[in-house]
Amino acid sequence: MTRRTMASNRRRLAVVAGGAGLALVLAACGGGGDDDTSDGGGDSGGGTAEDIDCAAYDEFGDLEGTSVSIYTSIVEPEQTQQEMSYDAFEECTGVTVDYEGSREFEAQLLVRIQAGNTPDIAYMPQPGLLNTIVSDYPDEVVEAPEATVANVDEFFSEDWKEYGSVDGTFYAAPLGANAKSFVWYNPAAFADAGYEIPETWDELLELSETIATEQEVLPWCVGFESGDATGWPGTDWIEDVVLRTAGPEVYDQWYKHEIPFNDPQIVDAFDEAGQILKNPDYVNAGLGGVDSIATTAWDQAGTGVLDGTCWMYRMANFYATQWPEGTEVGSDGDVYAFYLPGDGESQPMLGGGEFVLAFDDRPEVQAFQTYLASADWANQKAIATPDGGWISANNGLDVNNLATEFDQDAAAILADEETVFRFDGSDLMPGEVGAGTFWTGMVNWVTGSSTQEVTDQIENSWP
Amino acid sequence: MSTTPPVPTTNPETEDTAPVKERKLTRLEKRAIATKGRLTSPWASLTAVILAILWTIPTVGLLVTSFRPEIDIRRSGWWTVIPGIFTGETEFTLDNYDQALYGGAGLSEVFINTFVITIPAVIIPITVALLAAYGFAWIDFPGRNLLFVAVFALQVVPIQVTLVPLLTNYNNWGMAGSFWAVWLSHSIFALPLAVFLLHNFMKDIPRSLVEAARVDGAGHVKIFFRVLFPLLVPAIAAFGIFQFLWVWNDLLVGLTFAAPEYRPLTVAVAELAGTRGGDWHILTAGAFISMIVPLIVFLLLQRYFVRGMLAGAVKG
Numbered sequence: 050m051t052r053r054t055m056a057s058n059r060r061r062l063a064v065v066a067g068g069a070g071l072a073l074v075l076a077a078c079g080g081g082g083d084d085d086t087s088d089g090g091g092d093s094g095g096g097t098a099e100d101i102d103c104a105a106y107d108e109f110g111d112l113e114g115t116s117v118s119i120y121t122s123i124v125e126p127e128q129t130q131q132e133m134s135y136d137a138f139e140e141c142t143g144v145t146v147d148y149e150g151s152r153e154f155e156a157q158l159l160v161r162i163q164a165g166n167t168p169d170i171a172y173m174p175q176p177g178l179l180n181t182i183v184s185d186y187p188d189e190v191v192e193a194p195e196a197t198v199a200n201v202d203e204f205f206s207e208d209w210k211e212y213g214s215v216d217g218t219f220y221a222a223p224l225g226a227n228a229k230s231f232v233w234y235n236p237a238a239f240a241d242a243g244y245e246i247p248e249t250w251d252e253l254l255e256l257s258e259t260i261a262t263e264q265e266v267l268p269w270c271v272g273f274e275s276g277d278a279t280g281w282p283g284t285d286w287i288e289d290v291v292l293r294t295a296g297p298e299v300y301d302q303w304y305k306h307e308i309p310f311n312d313p314q315i316v317d318a319f320d321e322a323g324q325i326l327k328n329p330d331y332v333n334a335g336l337g338g339v340d341s342i343a344t345t346a347w348d349q350a351g352t353g354v355l356d357g358t359c360w361m362y363r364m365a366n367f368y369a370t371q372w373p374e375g376t377e378v379g380s381d382g383d384v385y386a387f388y389l390p391g392d393g394e395s396q397p398m399l400g401g402g403e404f405v406l407a408f409d410d411r412p413e414v415q416a417f418q419t420y421l422a423s424a425d426w427a428n429q430k431a432i433a434t435p436d437g438g439w440i441s442a443n444n445g446l447d448v449n450n451l452a453t454e455f456d457q458d459a460a461a462i463l464a465d466e467e468t469v470f471r472f473d474g475s476d477l478m479p480g481e482v483g484a485g486t487f488w489t490g491m492v493n494w495v496t497g498s499s500t501q502e503v504t505d506q507i508e509n510s511w512p
Numbered sequence: 513m514s515t516t517p518p519v520p521t522t523n524p525e526t527e528d529t530a531p532v533k534e535r536k537l538t539r540l541e542k543r544a545i546a547t548k549g550r551l552t553s554p555w556a557s558l559t560a561v562i563l564a565i566l567w568t569i570p571t572v573g574l575l576v577t578s579f580r581p582e583i584d585i586r587r588s589g590w591w592t593v594i595p596g597i598f599t600g601e602t603e604f605t606l607d608n609y610d611q612a613l614y615g616g617a618g619l620s621e622v623f624i625n626t627f628v629i630t631i632p633a634v635i636i637p638i639t640v641a642l643l644a645a646y647g648f649a650w651i652d653f654p655g656r657n658l659l660f661v662a663v664f665a666l667q668v669v670p671i672q673v674t675l676v677p678l679l680t681n682y683n684n685w686g687m688a689g690s691f692w693a694v695w696l697s698h699s700i701f702a703l704p705l706a707v708f709l710l711h712n713f714m715k716d717i718p719r720s721l722v723e724a725a726r727v728d729g730a731g732h733v734k735i736f737f738r739v740l741f742p743l744l745v746p747a748i749a750a751f752g753i754f755q756f757l758w759v760w761n762d763l764l765v766g767l768t769f770a771a772p773e774y775r776p777l778t779v780a781v782a783e784l785a786g787t788r789g790g791d792w793h794i795l796t797a798g799a800f801i802s803m804i805v806p807l808i809v810f811l812l813l814q815r816y817f818v819r820g821m822l823a824g825a826v827k828g
Contacts, residue, residue: 124783125616126791149772152783160768164679166688276789348790352586371790373583 096137096432101425103141109416110195113143117417120161120168121403122154130439134430137512138420144413162186167408170417172224174403175476176212177483180404183215191407193219194415200422204445212472213404221404222461224424225430226442228459229285229365229399229473231386235354249393254324257331260360267334269325270359271342272350273491278484282347283491284475285399286326286363289389291318294396297469304474306511310482311504319500326495334359342495354384363389364458370438378437379454387456388462397469399463401476402442442470479512486510578796579604585793600694608797612784615794619780619801624776626760626802628691629770633698633759634752640699641706642748646736648707650722660711666704674700675768682769689771696763702755713747714740749816753809760806777802 066244106112123131135146149168151157161167162182167189173179183190193201193213201210201222212219232253237245242263247253260268273283275508292300295314302308303315325331326342333341335358336350348371353359362368366386369378377383391397402429405421407414421428424445431439431446437453440446448464451457462468467468475483490503498506537545550556576590581603596602613620647653648660678697682688717740725739766776781798785791 123785123787127787129616147772150783150787151767151779152785152787153767157767160676160679163676164683164688166679166683348788348792349586356587367788371788373586375583 077339096429097132098137098140100429101137101141101420101423105196105423105425106138106416106420107141109142109412109419112413112416115143115411115413116145117148117170117414118147118149118168119170119172119417120149120151120154120158120250121172122150122152122174123172123403124150127439130430130434133433134426135417135420137425137429138417142413142416144417158182162189162408168408169411169414170405170407172403173221173406175401176404176472177476177478177480179213179221179404179406180215183220183479189408190220193407193418194410195220196415196419197222197422200419204422204424204443206442206444206466206470208404208470208472209442212402212477221462222418223408223442224405224421226402226440226463227365227367227400228440228463229401230289230389230397231364231366231368231459232362232389233351233354233362233368233384233386234360235357235383236358236380236385237383238357246387246451247390249390250321253390257325257361261330263286264360266358266360267331268360269332270334270336270345270350270353270362271326271332272336272345273342274344274346274497275348278488279343280488281459281475281493282364283326283342283495284483284487285365285473286322287319287491288474289363289397289399290322291315291474292399292469292471293389294318294321297397297471299470300474301322304477308479310508310511311501316500316504319494319504323494323500340496343492366440366455366497367438369453369455370436395469397471399471400442400463401473442454481510481512482507531549537686562643574796574799577793578608578800579606581605584795585796608794609801611791612794612797612801613710619777619784619798622775622777622780623801624807625770625774628776629694629698629766629776630756630759632695633702634755636695636703637699637706637755638748641703641710641742641751642736644703644707645714646732646740648711650735653733656684660707663704667708671701671764675764679768689769689774691770691774693769694765694774694776697757697764697769698759702758703763706751706755709751710744710747713744717743746816749813753813753816756809757806760802 057101074477090259119129128148131150132146132148135148137145139146154171155174159169159182173182198219201213201219207221209223210219213219213223225398242260244256245252247256271282271286273280275281288300291303291314293320295303299308299312301424303310303312308314327339329339332339333345335353336345350370351362351364351368351371352373354362355372355443368386372384374376379385388396388398405418422443424443427441427443427446428450430441431450431452435452437451437456440456440463442463444464446460446464448457448460451460463470475487477483478487486507490498490507493506494500494503573590577585580590580593584603593602625750644663646803648663649657678700679688682693682696687693713788721739725735730738754814761778763782766779767782770776770779781795781802784794784798
């Protein structure tokens, strides 16, 4: 008898739970509708229509009430800044931009393309992926519209246009950029010890030697660990050194595989980098021996610069946002970065960036593509990024709009026509190498394999 | 469940001493007593306690870390707080929880999404599976066994294989990204196991009970609701918990099928670390926020969980 009552009680409970579930569903549906309207109204804090040239989008017709969906690998906190930079465009044209960011972007984008559920626009984090998608799904992607091409011709260098092209057809306009040839250091500690910023690669090696003998701690900290992508900081190191020892021409031949990966000039560059990376007197400050490089997370490795356990950390400009909260980045702050020196005459800059690939040619999509390639957007984005950590290769970008001294310096280097800029080679190599054996090869290299072994191995894996 | 054995399983001492001299024990009973003795020995308890501690350490570490300031998390391990606790030097903060709940990721907002996804995704498959299981267990129709094997065999289809075709279909039907797509997907993936478990459970109910009801003039509906349903509650509860935990913790389905405004907690937690992984210190707090509800559900209902699973699985 008791069992029966209990059972029926439970049944009643289940019914209540079901009802509650239904109520929740209804509530959520109502909530979803509200969200849509609030998005359309535009968020506060972004720019307004007066800040940009609205006439540029007249040629696309009346876009009021339309929407554009974009899918990217950029998530919070950078997502909010991205969305704010679209406000001016939304106000001008009445287009709603639906933003979706995911850290699983690269895998999910392919799933969505295959299922026919493509976004209107996706931001390609590297030209290699752009290449793959354009060659694998030629029917899904669309070329950049004329207005966008005109903007790119006006605001970007020929090189950057080339990175967004596949087999001579221009698809994707550049968006943000990053500059990788930087060495982070502690300005106050350098001043106290009387060290100068090195002007040449040899001076950098001398400085390393001086620090190694004079100081109790080692000069360099290095970390290659980055989850699935472990090894990429190592590829940047090698690319930087190849640019400096072998020169940009050899670098171009190298990533295009016109010379083999184990070419003697490349092997020399590995050994040159090895003077620092594989020298137990220089690395790995405060973290262990040379092999600890492979297991140290790249976003943690530089922390030693802050508390004095290491002196120098070579990492891209976006490391500026990786420092713990409260760290002051500036030439008179807690940390700052100097430009990785060259041979004294040329000082190449290694970099990367995102590219805007469209999957639809509706007028509102084309208008938005055109906006993203304009100087207006670059400036809006700079203003919407008060904490810094963002730059662009757009030469219409007013450097004064950038928030921090460091961003201004980095953007000035990118905008300077004298700068020898080269795109991250591992992003341009075929995926099997650039996102495969080159990464794993770097890990093997710092954990004991010789340069010859590693370069031979990577050469053999080239498709 | 339905027939509780009349053996007094109350006090092990009385059972061990009193009845032993009165009659000869069967081999099975001897073995049961020996096993019980081994399991209740202090050494076994000690081993169990040590194992439990070892298994709990990572979770405790995660919990401690989630209350530490960012700079401490980056510089040292969670165990370094232990000496500091006694001297009062250790600093604890709710910043990570604040950032996870109300920061850019806004876990407080997506919490409701997970409920909206989970509750129907539990109720739908159970409802359908109950009806299907009844059919397989008590209605004779041609090809029944073949069909049952086919349903059960669907379990071997990996979810990953179905992602692209399913998304294509949802897209064609115009429901891609909606809650319906997520509910349907979860139901599809849950049904084979649900039908199998509930069918086995229904089969265990004595045939005479169902036949008696039939003689009294009950139809299928009446038999199902009046005779079988009350007996099935533990099995339903067991599978319900199982499915609840599965859906709550699911990342893949939510990531693939839910539009950004409907994304569940797990997807939001996965994005917490930030574009370049620099905010990973918030992940600990995010993990605990997403863990609370399943933990409560499991602790409250765990006796159903174990009992129901065994009952369904032993006999085919």
